Amino acid sequence: MEEEVISALESAGINFILSLPCEKIKRLIHLANQNFDSLTLCREEEGVGIAAGLYMAGRRPLMIIQSSGFGNCINALMSLTFCYQMPLPILISWRGVYGEAIEAQKPMGERLPRLLNALGIEYIVFDGKNVDEFENTVAGAYEEGKVKAILLRPDIWTPMPDISFPRPVVSEKNITVQGGGARYTRYEILEGIKNELAGEIIVSNIGYPSRELYDILDQSTNFYMLGSMGLASAIGLGLTLAGKEVVVIEGDGSILMNPSTLFTAINSGAGALTILAIDNAAYGSTGNQMTAAAKADLQLLAIAAGFDKTFRSSEPDEVAEFLKAKDTKFIHVLARPGNANVPTIPLKAVRIKERFMEAIR
């Protein structure tokens, strides 16, 4: 069965697998990872962002997750994939039904078809016999630019022994980071590094970061996030995995929503992903409510995730210097809370996507 599914994915043109495992389909995931470029996720939601980045840079990703994990990506699917009209086929290991033994799988699994209907996501159930329908559904997601789900019956898969591997040794790190105060607002920092950002592929965070960037330096290589809070780094990672050099303009609140993506990025071996974390210790775009970053250290978080190159500064000139190298790094920029008085971005989501894809081709 697994081999048939793999060849159907190949025929449908899939070339990148993003997965978070389910025990029922472990052989399928194992084979998918062997047969395609692949990445194991820390959280399903980030997979939606990574898939968006991969797609916009010309790849054809597919996600393989469990029904519980579908619950972890609903807003991302609506405010990113659906809103920007991007394709994404998702194989969902359908738990909670077919004599499920684990009680906690039932509430989500039993409601999954109704949930998909409510979200306007087309789906089929794969029972092992409808391989053609399976392949058409996967290919159809790309032909129609839509999210499509395939619910995988749990009782059709071949068992497989657990994987075993030696536990890697954790590297010891000699860590010193510098403190320092914040002098400038996000807008002042973006304006101060404008020349370094010109011509770069940029993913910019939801809310004022995107509005301010649009005001300072609108360019077709800017991908403005209009929703999907917490996915800026994931979208940047997807683009990087497709070979692009990317600068992500992040926020502290957004990093704290999906800190896992820092870990996924390093685990992926991503090439040239710069995360510019503008840390104003606040949810700036919603009125400067203080975030947990006020008592934490995002640079240390990046080091913990495995970033070898991290920097901290509050000075735009210094940040501009850090930006010069085209490699994977985390730049922790300390900023004062505050938003510039700039209008919302007048571009529609689909227009942002189309001109971005055209520009980075």
Ligand SMILES: Cc1ncc(C[n+]2csc(CCOP(=O)(O)OP(=O)(O)O)c2C)c(N)n1
């Ligand atoms: C899932 C979700 N939760 C909450 C919001 C509302 N929201 C939009 S932007 C934002 C603040 C983002 O803060 P941060 O990442 O620190 O960036 P800043 O605006 O401070 O630059 C919030 C809470 C949202 N759009 N989506």
